[in-house]
């Protein structure tokens with residue numbers, strides 16, 4: 001390293017543990033490149049064809065500019081440190097591409113290609129030094145302040161660190177063994193520079209490095225090692241206002257080293273010596289270990305590695321300031337953190353982090369960490385097995401070949417229907433996409449349950465963390481159910497002030513019916529002609545969508561004709577006043593009117609506010625309570641509001657929720673008013689074992705959090721409008737044979753046959769189109785009394801580009 005050969009450096013050449021030859025220069029000892037703004041703008045235009053405004057940003061060793069192009073796009077222009085080796089830069093660029101391919105959902109900044117298709121170019125600075133130039137997409141978000149991140153955010157930080165490590169574990173590059181002083185495996189070489197530090201700092205850093213030499217270095221060679229980011233500090237991980245990670249930047253310290261270093265560095269640099277650093281390490285460790293459990297030997301030295309990083313920060317940054325003026329400031333946070341460690345003692349700190357890591361890494365280890373009784377041989381073997389399975393990412397079922405799985409399913413699950421002529425064998429989901437066993441990608445334009453996107457990490461992490469912490473029922477006091485109820489009621493119509501938690505939409509409607517019957521003394525039920533409200537004995541009675549053709553309407557049920565689509569003449573059923581009068585006349589006083597305000601089973605007919613207002617008035621006049629069934633249309637699907645009934649202005653007596661509520665985790669609820677529901681609860685002793693359990697409520701809270709943070713309700717309106725526009729465009733040439741109806745991100749395309757005044761439902765073609773779309777990689781379904789309405793109901797994490805993709809596939813499917 002050049003620094004080592006200059007007089008006055010005062011330390012020995014760093015020892016390279018892998019015997020890789022040291023570079024001639026070191027970016028840590030090389031000043032930031034010099035380039036004026038005009039030159040930088042010139043490079044941008046010449047290399048990338050982009051013109052725009054440049055703003056200088058702080059950079060520790062690179063020269064950075066924020067760019068806003070004339071087209072309004074934002075970028076980060078990086079003039080890399082002249083000492084950065086080209087092969088090391090290529091390693092970083094390759095890592096970004098690798099992560100993008102393996103885990104597309106990770107928020108990393110992509111490298112923008114030059115007009116010539118390269119990953120960057122070169123520039124000679126004003127002092128004659130040569131640098132690589134790279135352009136990155138700009139990521140939104142901000143650098144959190146030291147105290148800003150709460151436990152949930154810190155947990156998410158840890159989880160993202162693990163996720164990035166996972167995404168990188170299959171990556172290799174020949175430059176990965178280059179010598180970088182920030183590699184904690186090389187920390188032994190820092191001791192020579194301890195004299196640069198002042199008294200107390202020198203003593204603490206010396207103790208940390210001493211422990212590294214005796215406790216860590218001898219065992220580190222046996223640790224899991226791979227290319228890691230190696231600098232997941234607060235500066236390099238951008239968060240949104242809720243503290244959720246929205247950007248991971250600066251792969252400049254990336255190297256091949258022990259995997260656990262990523263976590264140790266994150267703990268050291270994110271907590272940065274805040275007063276509660278010692279206790280706040282726990283959520284970071286839990287977040288990391290939920291995805292990547294630590295091995296026992298790694299957990300045993302985690303605390304010492306954190307202390308080593310703090311010592312390295314003190315030594316290296318102090319040394320750099322002795323070399324050149326614009327080196328980073330003295331890291332006061334590192335000194336404070338080491339002070340906190342010294343207060344509890346290095347041994348106790350190490351034991352504390354080891355306990356946290358073991359507790360978070362496997363159930364067996366959790367028992368050991370708590371000092372519980374030794375497990376029996378069999379139990380400990382299976383606990384270790386579970387830990388190992390989790391560590392390896394294994395799942396408790398075996399992969400099967402698709403054909404064999406279809407036959408096996410048929411044998412044990414019977415004639416349970418599968419979607420599509422050729423079944424889809426799914427293995428993974430992410431955002432609006434699903435992946436099958438052959439690695440084929442499908443755009444999911446049908447599933448509303450994963451409302452915030454398949455396997456959203458914020459929801460998955462919250463569920464994982466809670467499942468390791470506590471899972472109990474609502475007989476015990478816990479924040480989750482109370483907070484969830486408060487949040488649900490905050491956005492609900494005024495009279496609703498109570499929440500009853502259950503496990504499915506069917507159960508919610510079943511309980512709502514019991515409440516209505518209890519309150520009214522009646523037993524009659526009103527619903528729409530082709531409704532679906534559930535699978536239980538009571539709800540099946542008013543769910544004709546699933547009935548066989550020869551089913552008989554139960555005596556206590558009457559169906560009303562939904563708002564008509566005048567273009568399809570069909571047999572019309574009775575209106576509400578007539579249906580309610582019939583019920584009364586047959587001796588069944590109406591207790592409840594159930595309505596899905598988006599008519600998702602009746603053929604997608606909403607919004608139909610006037611019709612809804614009138615039918616509710618008439619049902620109430622006959623004595624019924626009004627139940628808005630938001631199981632399908634709720635949680636933002638229709639845009640404008642979380643709840644579809646809001647568009648009509650009607651205040652329901654009861655609201656039922658389910659499907660999207662846990663993004664796949666079973667959780668459902670009934671919202672009611674105390675006047676109606678308190679007497680019911682008192683007189684029936686209402687309780688549901690799983691309803692409102694801590695895990696379910698945690699999942700639902702996480703979902704609400706994502707909907708809010710990602711603005712998904714407004715997003716549903718916007719993308720819904722775009723979807724409608726592109727679908728209309730595709731269908732325009734097909735005239736009367738199609739009718740499109742949409743509301744937010746719910747869209748129905750009715751297919752008809754015939755001509756002029758003689759149009760009839762074209763059920764066969766709807767089934768064909770749906771199967772062709774599946775073949776083209778887009779999943780949709782059908783609905784409506786004749787099954788001739790193609791139903792598009794994607795996760796709300798659906799982008800305009802996804803709508804475009806769907807439109808292209810639809811055009812092909814119709815042509816086919």
Ligand code: PMP
Nearest residue numbers: 504505506532533534596631632
């Ligand atoms: N109500 C509506 C409007 C529904 O769409 C459904 C499910 N499709 C249910 C109730 C029943 O929900 P679950 O299947 O979760 O019991």
